[in-house]
Amino acid sequence: DIQMTQSPSSVSASVGDRVTITCRASQGISSWLAWYQQKPGKDPKLLIYAASSLQSGVPSRFSGSGSGTDFTLTISSLQPEDFATYYCQQANSFPFTFGPGTKVDIK
């Protein structure tokens, strides 16, 4: 299985801050990576697919980049509704695996 890691595991930030989350795959996955946002008690929401494509309806302050083994999710200006846990998922080979998550909370 492809192992996914994320850093940091948690980040404290303020409204308006720029936040960057890193995801690393244990082997190359080209651009087959997705990012999800999950709020407490809710299902995950797809934010980014194919490493950098913004899902319909997702605010443009979210962006993704990377290929191969290293990827980033950036929130350009953190909004109150963005406080949540973010997961990456490799979509290259079965079983598709998720990172352990990065919790973004209020500073």
Add this chain to the structure above:
Amino acid sequence: QLQLQESGPGLVKPSETLSLTCTVSGGSISRSSYYWGWIRQPPGKGLELIGTIYYSGSTYYNPSLKSRVTISVDTSKNQFSLKLTSVTAADTAVYYCARQGAGSYNWFDPWGQGTLVTVSS
């Protein structure tokens, strides 16, 4: 708008079989280009793919669970189902169903709201 809804018992005894159904509304489960998956999340932990199924019945199971998992589809009811046998407390989790893209588009969207299944006597 496509919606998915999980249903099934919220409490299962150890060694018994966990059975859940996902009902798809707002679209046909038989539409090509999509797989349908089950994903679980133990309380306070991360996400684990259990397996996926195509409307034709073709399945992929996570090797870590393969010996205990069966996923099936009922196109006449627009539903797909999960059975997990010989459950233990480690199988306590929120179970989600979700649509997965086919081909190389193997991300999940949308998801059901999830259902908590507790394994306890």
